[in-house]
Amino acid sequence: MPDAKPIIPVILSGGSGTRLWPLSRPEQPKQLLALTAEETMLQLTARRTAGAQFAKPIVVANAFHAGQVEEQLAGVESFAQALILEPMGRNTAPAIALAAIAAGGGSDPILVMPSDHVIADVDAFHAAIQAALPLVQEGWLATFGIAPDAPETGYGWIQVGDKLTEGVHRVEKFVEKPPRDKAEAMLASGDHAWNGGIFLFRADMYLGALSVYAPEMLVAAQLSMDKARREGARIYPDAEEFAASPANSIDYAVMEKAPRVAVVPVAMGWSDVGSWDALHAISECDIHGNVCRGDVVAIEAENCLVRSEPGKRVALVGVHDLIVVASGDDILVLPRGRSQDIKKIIEAMKKD
Template structure:
């Protein structure tokens, strides 16, 4: 039996405008009807494994918890980093947690945002890796390459280790195209997948040998861990002292215990829009179309429409992505430069760099429908049984109109129930809360008006989710 460790802390921008800092790709339904995080855990169904450990960013805590709940995954631990420090500290924290029960616990370390098409082949590779891990090896999964890829690091195989795999001869950096072609022709090189399997104690011993500072800080942080119903929180003041270093640089490139299991299972890290096009279902013209799309005389393109009708005529090798607040058009050969758009958005302090128009909260989500001088309109959806914090605003008043469901509203000392087509007014400075006491989602249109409408104009008095300030 092994313990899955899923690293879900990424905040990549190469899949903008869908993937953003507050809602990165591991939480998106990019290749199926469920998210990449959910798929990562579900492809372990049928294997003998324990409750997972998920390492995530503090700002994504409610997304992780909700997606686990949706997938019916219970009993796992959600370890929250206050900020990213790369993969070595993340894995070290999970290994220390697992070693509290037994240093003999075997860990399967996975990224939350990879695609693996052949689940049976993947599970067979896990069984091979588990055998090597039981022998004290630190195992990585080497992807059998099918192209001279310059975007991945490579692993060169060494001596055979029975039928299970190979010793690792060396790790090499991302090559140029000529070198990548040589690697492919040799048959000795594999793509570095960033997935691992080893005993917790074996990994920690090698980490202490090669990067003792990382281990020391992680031990201190774990000693000061605070926990509540859903989350384990790492203290920021300690964790900020930890070196920012990958597990490859920290351990795998230095240890004499490294082993590799070849994996040919349709793996893809979906690191760009062109990579998503490669793994997506396509029509006879080579187009992958999602949403309300009409493609006329168009070929080899990826077109995604989330909100509006998108039409293409006479185009080829394009990526077109439409969301509620942005449209991105790029040639498939230039999608790596999408991050340059995000850089410009950040320089201009535009919210589209980090946040989607639809924002998720522990109680549900809201969509900013419209805004202008001194007003903002939101569509709020509150999950059954959920409640927004008891709060007040210094600068804005709010008018709530119930679209569907039942709202329990508290405003100062008054409490009322509102149903469809009923409304209420929340004056500036009033202490108020909104709750869904019903069995169906509550939808409310909120009209804000005032001199300042920022999300930081909230004073919380009581909160079910640990966000109260007073």
């Protein structure tokens, strides 16, 4: 489709990333960190949409991170056409509405991507985008279903329905984060995929869906952009107007309700890097199963993930299956397999 409009990447960078504490913190969440490569998660996300088929990205971020986001994108020569700085978090549906309005609100396709995910097979990702694009141009809302390899209870799932075109299916239904037995059944059925939170649709079709299913959200987003302050590429939506928006995810607000929603099942080496255990799983290990970064001494240690910041040395002897992270004045130690329990630490620290 040589005459097709370029796809506008929309990178969502508003998360706080507390599941990777103590390295990830509100002032520097995980998308701004180099966790899986020399470049940060944000930079790697921007690189996935380099090329003629893509326009410059629109980034939606926390105003507190504006300088870091601009600096990191400049580092990969991927300057944003717009950097929308949310005055407060309202979840993904309003954030995407801001971006769709900034994109012009017309028939341009927008590709919505979280800024803190890993995609190892970018070619497979691009092929999935191309498979979805003809239906998207006809007005369908598309999402990408991650080929599951485990009965994951931490993700939403998608039941894959009837085939629409080659590689693209109708969404039969979205499934909330399931209990273990239901996840095992869905994995065994072969007709379910993980919901990776990546979407492709025309800006006008998304805004039109909001007008039907979440009109208050659309009005708040539109008014906040009408009254926005602009400084170069930076857009500061009006705080008072944006605060009137309900807080909701795109899944709840739109995707679960719209009639024409498609899914492209794809195996592309995806991970949301949602925990230290997930980071260990996708990282290259040494011969003892350890993943070590920084000044680390590991003797007779096996299957550990250890990270230290410059100036901090971490030494382990005769241990196995541990996660040890030294960052700032904080040190995290916990068994592998329990990194989701970091939320207990965060809650305890808030009480203190």
